[in-house]
Amino acid sequence: MQIDTTPLDVLVILEDGVSGRPELTIAVDVATRTICAAVLRPAGTKAVDASLLLVEILAPEPLRPGWPEALALSATLIPHARLLDIDARLEQAAAKPVIVPETIGIDHGKVFVSDVFIAACRSLGVSVQPSRPATPTDKAIVERTFSSINTLFCQHVSGYGVLQGSTDRPPHTIRHREYPHDPWRRHDGPQTHRAQPAAWKAPPEPFGPGGALGCVQGSSRSPRT
Known part of the structure; x- marks a missing residue:
């Protein structure tokens, strides 16, 4: 697995009201190229x-309200019913x-070289x-994933045009931005090269129970060989 941080190529309104580029930290599974965890x-x-990513990698992610059933773990080729005996949280889990x-x-x-992160890994x-x-x-996979996110995803969302000299769509707040990126990573993401994030609508209440960025994500498709 590889982990890294990079600024996104979008402009958002930060919590202090100032606009800026948010940072995205992701953990990518080398074997499947899946983004296993992310934090914005x-x-x-x-x-x-x-x-926090380390904890999220190990935990099932609940399917959030408003997400299509295609993003559910039960919709994948994984033997979902047999896994329920291992962890009951998988019953309503996202893929x-x-x-x-x-x-x-x-x-x-x-x-990443801090005592906090090293101690978390050791534990x-x-x-x-x-x-x-x-x-x-040495981290080519995570670097390539960032490149895919900054092209396949960012070009479709508000705030990208601002950096390119266009003001057609004003930037969102950073909490609002968390929503469309999350289902995109599960359904399309860098693996498929067919991302359509513009079709994903943010829920009406960005500060509700699903407001925090869901860090664990995968793909509803089987891994690449």
Whole structure:
């Protein structure tokens, strides 16, 4: 598994009312190319945010109100009924893999080399493999995933045009932005190259129970071979 942080190519209104580019931190499974966890924050992602991803990787994600049944775990090829004896939370879970990573590849960003993140990995029995300095090819999969997100997803949402010199669609608040990205990652995402995030509508109440960014995501399709 590989983990990294990058600024998104969209402009959002931050909690203090100032516009800026949010930071997206993701964990990508190397075997399936699935984005197993993600967290969206204003600039200045902290070690606790990265540590949160580790917890979310291991936990089922509930199917949220308003999401189509196609995004449910029961709609996949996974033997869903047999898994209910292992974890009852899977009954209403969204389609995503619950993975216990053996190794997580990181760069030398202060968030990932911090004592907080290293201690969190150690407590879960996960080894940490730092990449070589100034060698992004050591984390080529997560870097390629960021490129896909910044093209397949960001170009369709408000705030992208602002950075490109267009003001046709004003930016959303950062909490509003969390919604359309989440189902896109589960249904289309970087794996399929057929993303249509414009079709996803944010729920009417961005600060409701589903308002926080759902960090765990997968794909309703079987993994690539």
